[in-house]
Amino acid sequence: MMIEFNNTIFIFEFKVVEDQPTGAALQQIKEKHYAEKYQGKQFPIYLIGVEFSKTQKQIIAFETELYRGGAQLG
Numbered sequence: 001m002m003i004e005f006n007n008t009i010f011i012f013e014f015k016v017v018e019d020q021p022t023g024a025a026l027q028q029i030k031e032k033h034y035a036e037k038y039q040g041k042q043f044p045i046y047l048i049g050v051e052f053s054k055t056q057k058q059i060i061a062f063e064t065e066l067y068r069g070g071a072q073l074g
Helices: 024-031 035-039
Strands: 002-005 008-017 045-053 058-067
Touching: 008 024, 008 035, 008 058, 024 045, 035 045
Parallel strands: 008 045
Antiparallel strands: 002 008, 045 058
16 A cells, blocks of 8 residues: 655555564565655655554554665665
């Protein structure tokens, strides 16, 4: 999911995991290069991975990175 708001782009990936966070949501955004098609806009791009626990039925991980010009800035 992508949201453009206030000259900023937010790219979200949501994953359902068993019990422990795996980092899979943020990793998928990076591996599939979701941010590349938005680089031409020259806006900051935030990558946001959210993981839900299948058993706990709640968010168990929320990771973000700032992506800009091909480099993640942390």
